[in-house]
Amino acid sequence: MIPGRELIARLTSRGPETTPFTPVGRGTRSGHLPSGVRALPLDSLSGVEDLDPQEMVCTALAGTSIDEVARAAAVHGLLLCPLLPEGIGGTLGGLYSSGIESPAAPQEGRLRDAVLGIEGWTGGGSPLRSGGRVVKNVTGYDLTRYLCGARGRLGVITRLHWRLRRDPERFQEVRAELPCLRLLDALKALRGAPDATALRVELVGDRVTLRALVEGGGPPVESRIGRIREALAQAQLRSEAQELPRAALPDFLRAELPDLGGGSALRRATVRQWAEAILLAGRSPSARGVLFPWIGLGALVPSTVASPPPELHSIDQWVREAWDPHGNLWTGEEAPR
Amino acid sequence: MTPIRRRRRDDRRLLRALERWLPPSRIIRDPGECALYDTDGLTLHRAPPGGVLLLESADEVEEAVRCCVSHGVPFVPRGAGTGLSGGAIPLDHAWVLDLSRMDRVLEIDPLERTARIEPGVVNLDLDRAAAAQGLRYAPDPSSQRACTVGGNIAENSGGPHCFRHGMTTRHIESLEVVLPDGTRTILAAPSPGRADPRGLFVGSEGTLGIAVEATVALVARPEAVRTQLASFPSLAAACRAVSRVIAAGARPAALEILDRLTIKAVEASVFRAGYPLDAEAVLLVEAEGSAEEIEQETAVVQAACEAEAALAFETADDPVARERLWRGRKGAFGAMGRVARDLYVLDGVVPRTRLAEVIERITKVGERHDLVLSNVFHAGDGNLHPNLSFDARDPEQCARVLAAGDEILRICVEAGGTLSGEHGIGLEKRDHMHLVFDAGELATQERLRAAVDPAGLANPGKVIPGGRGCVEAGHRGPPGSGERTARRIEEVLG
Numbered sequence A: 001m002i003p004g005r006e007l008i009a010r011l012t013s014r015g016p017e018t019t020p021f022t023p024v025g026r027g028t029r030s031g032h033l034p035s036g037v038r039a040l041p042l043d044s045l046s047g048v049e050d051l052d053p054q055e056m057v058c059t060a061l062a063g064t065s066i067d068e069v070a071r072a073a074a075v076h077g078l079l080l081c082p083l084l085p086e087g088i089g090g091t092l093g094g095l096y097s098s099g100i101e102s103p104a105a106p107q108e109g110r111l112r113d114a115v116l117g118i119e120g121w122t123g124g125g126s127p128l129r130s131g132g133r134v135v136k137n138v139t140g141y142d143l144t145r146y147l148c149g150a151r152g153r154l155g156v157i158t159r160l161h162w163r164l165r166r167d168p169e170r171f172q173e174v175r176a177e178l179p180c181l182r183l184l185d186a187l188k189a190l191r192g193a194p195d196a197t198a199l200r201v202e203l204v205g206d207r208v209t210l211r212a213l214v215e216g217g218g219p220p221v222e223s224r225i226g227r228i229r230e231a232l233a234q235a236q237l238r239s240e241a242q243e244l245p246r247a248a249l250p251d252f253l254r255a256e257l258p259d260l261g262g263g264s265a266l267r268r269a270t271v272r273q274w275a276e277a278i279l280l281a282g283r284s285p286s287a288r289g290v291l292f293p294w295i296g297l298g299a300l301v302p303s304t305v306a307s308p309p310p311e312l313h314s315i316d317q318w319v320r321e322a323w324d325p326h327g328n329l330w331t332g333e334e335a336p337r
Numbered sequence B: 001m002t003p004i005r006r007r008r009r010d011d012r013r014l015l016r017a018l019e020r021w022l023p024p025s026r027i028i029r030d031p032g033e034c035a036l037y038d039t040d041g042l043t044l045h046r047a048p049p050g051g052v053l054l055l056e057s058a059d060e061v062e063e064a065v066r067c068c069v070s071h072g073v074p075f076v077p078r079g080a081g082t083g084l085s086g087g088a089i090p091l092d093h094a095w096v097l098d099l100s101r102m103d104r105v106l107e108i109d110p111l112e113r114t115a116r117i118e119p120g121v122v123n124l125d126l127d128r129a130a131a132a133q134g135l136r137y138a139p140d141p142s143s144q145r146a147c148t149v150g151g152n153i154a155e156n157s158g159g160p161h162c163f164r165h166g167m168t169t170r171h172i173e174s175l176e177v178v179l180p181d182g183t184r185t186i187l188a189a190p191s192p193g194r195a196d197p198r199g200l201f202v203g204s205e206g207t208l209g210i211a212v213e214a215t216v217a218l219v220a221r222p223e224a225v226r227t228q229l230a231s232f233p234s235l236a237a238a239c240r241a242v243s244r245v246i247a248a249g250a251r252p253a254a255l256e257i258l259d260r261l262t263i264k265a266v267e268a269s270v271f272r273a274g275y276p277l278d279a280e281a282v283l284l285v286e287a288e289g290s291a292e293e294i295e296q297e298t299a300v301v302q303a304a305c306e307a308e309a310a311l312a313f314e315t316a317d318d319p320v321a322r323e324r325l326w327r328g329r330k331g332a333f334g335a336m337g338r339v340a341r342d343l344y345v346l347d348g349v350v351p352r353t354r355l356a357e358v359i360e361r362i363t364k365v366g367e368r369h370d371l372v373l374s375n376v377f378h379a380g381d382g383n384l385h386p387n388l389s390f391d392a393r394d395p396e397q398c399a400r401v402l403a404a405g406d407e408i409l410r411i412c413v414e415a416g417g418t419l420s421g422e423h424g425i426g427l428e429k430r431d432h433m434h435l436v437f438d439a440g441e442l443a444t445q446e447r448l449r450a451a452v453d454p455a456g457l458a459n460p461g462k463v464i465p466g467g468r469g470c471v472e473a474g475h476r477g478p479p480g481s482g483e484r485t486a487r488r489i490e491e492v493l494g
């Protein structure tokens, strides 16, 4: 555990009259904090402490920038796991806490599965630790997976053990353009083909572009690409394969969607629900959307996909009361306690 | 919710309340029959349950938990009872809620690649149902012919193919659970800014509630599979070959090692797989993918094995030959069970690159305690299973086994590893938790547990040392009890 006395001292210094804290890394996703919430800056808690290229594991303090870790890994031909857009600019703690899903999740595991362990403090100033540097670990409650995406509302993360993966060095994509009413057929066809690393669907008006990302090169990869195209061809869909330049990879993976205007927030739905929503949206010539069907995430205008309002799970409520009885950490509500 | 505080325990009134809605044939109170539930796969410990309920639906589980809570009676969910850390042992005379009858695969959706199941579905049955749709359920514990997916969820179980596909937790999309206060809720993908309750529940060993339904992720069945077997003049060479395979960028589905003692036991048993008897270790590698991918990977694996002076290298593509090579691995625990009456299967994890050195130290522990110690392990993940053969009827042997187990776990932790990679903490390693966590860290976990289970009735005495309901199990019950587990394990082993 890193010397966190200062951190806890600050965290628990909140008297009844003062306002709660919220941890902030680089602030790329923290947005504007409502008045009455104080930032707990963590970007100075920074440094890659250990990077083992053989074990493919990295340990870093939470305020370390993602780019710094990526640079340290690149020396060994490795990347942070899962596949992430380069140059996002945030911190490792912010990445872990932001809760954005990786489009490559079905192939590589979710973002939370890339994190092998965490250390930190609860809002009440008690030490938190879960997992470690080994890849399999069921010792105690799995707080590593529980707190991923919790945006610092249940605890402050100070150190993370992160999985690394090999850099395939080359990326290709299979692209197919089709009317949106054929989307479901195309998705069914792809289910019968070798899996791509990630699948991205872009909607403009009543047409969609399907983009399947394939890693690496060489004969096995070419044959994989061939079979993806064959499956589409069997569904009477034309496709082409092309190189995806490294510089274009961030745009492919970006969960952050281009500004689609009102109602374009990321929503979660099943593959079938998305296919239906895109069909409906495609009736409007101004329809726009981006979708990662295999992880069920997308944004669509006009949208008929309604995510349920973010409801606090009762378990979180109980855990928060137990871990942070004085409400030192901001709950994320507009009007803090 | 207003937290329910623990009520005064009243088993008799609980029984009367249960009899109002549960047929008598599904309430077991007879001590002889109850004794069949006094242990699980960890036969070193036993404790008799207060009673056993054979439940058949989520509504019944909810009602049963509510009844237990209203009468202050602790309860323990149980799947197949194959757990190896004593998770299903009913401490504190807890009532066992047997879920093995809730064994339906409710729906398989090939487009979403999910299956909706009841918790008592046997792991292999789920995989078979998925296979009918060209899919598979990836986590494949060696006990998969008997263990339930509910038990897998509670333990976050692994298996040989988890090297590539990840543990159970990665394959859980959503869960319907009965929380320890008797309320029923869905744990699904969190909305933005929320913690992931599925992540917390998986691996919580029945202490945070009972899974009554699950939607699990399925993966595509591989186009082709090749199993490769290499034999080595030393265990260290086999371990180094594994590191070479991974360093060369190959991504096999499984990387498993068996040591000489295990090879000998397997070859003398019904699980005979044709492993070379002159080898100090064999390495099993499974490649999955297209024919081209498999060829490429085989070349990498073969080169790695040759670089470590492998004695022999063999590949199998057809299902019968592959099945033969796996039979020895899957039957390894059973084969060792024939060396001595009982087998204590340990489960520690170390960094993969330290496997050889750790095994050397562990071997010395076995020698010092004069015990037969064999190793079968998930080498790709650094997940060791040192196995101690013994006779549970001999208290002196049991003491040596426990002492050796304790030393082995300490060695794993010292090497930068941990207490368990897949079998869980349960009762077995509860008192070793302090090797990994300090008092403050354990208190944080205990606070979480108490927040979810304020009455302390869900599987008491497990996972966290010194927590509420921390009661002792008797070591080594009377001979004859635990038959149900023995039967189940026999089933697993074919």
Ligand SMILES: Cc1cc2nc3c(=O)[nH]c(=O)nc-3n(C[C@H](O)[C@H](O)[C@H](O)COP(=O)(O)OP(=O)(O)OC[C@H]3O[C@@H](n4cnc5c(N)ncnc54)[C@H](O)[C@@H]3O)c2cc1C
Binding pocket: A022, A023, A024, A025, A026, A027, A028, A029, A030, A031, A042, A062, A063, A066, A083, A084, A085, A088, A089, A090, A091, A092, A093, A094, A095, A096, A097, A098, A100, A101, A102, A103, A111, A150, A151, A152, A153, A155, A156, A157, A158, A253, A254, A255, A256
């Ligand atoms: C596949 C993928 C694609 C992505 N694409 C983009 C993109 O295109 N653009 C983009 O901006 N982001 C993107 N992200 C998200 C990106 O990870 C975050 O923007 C970034 O990492 C946040 O870092 P930060 O330091 O700026 O966090 P902040 O904005 O400072 O914090 C983010 C949240 O985490 C909390 N937090 C921060 N640090 C800690 C800590 N140590 N302990 C506890 N809580 C903490 C904060 O309270 C806040 O709620 C993507 C993520 C993934 C997985």
Ligand SMILES: Cc1cc2nc3c(=O)[nH]c(=O)nc-3n(C[C@H](O)[C@H](O)[C@H](O)COP(=O)(O)OP(=O)(O)OC[C@H]3O[C@@H](n4cnc5c(N)ncnc54)[C@H](O)[C@@H]3O)c2cc1C
Binding pocket: B040, B041, B076, B077, B078, B079, B080, B081, B082, B083, B084, B086, B087, B088, B099, B119, B140, B141, B142, B143, B146, B147, B148, B149, B150, B151, B152, B153, B154, B155, B156, B157, B158, B159, B160, B205, B206, B207, B209, B210, B211, B212, B333, B334, B422, B423, B459, B489, B492
């Ligand atoms: C021969 C043999 C080989 C094995 N190989 C492996 C292996 O390769 N990998 C591996 O990981 N494990 C292995 N195991 C261990 C064991 O099979 C797994 O832990 C398995 O997941 C237990 O499932 P079960 O249905 O038998 O659960 P049980 O033993 O009945 O219960 C295990 C725990 O889960 C809880 N539980 C059960 N059902 C539920 C539910 N629905 N909701 C909440 N909690 C519940 C119980 O209270 C208990 O704490 C092996 C065991 C044997 C005997």
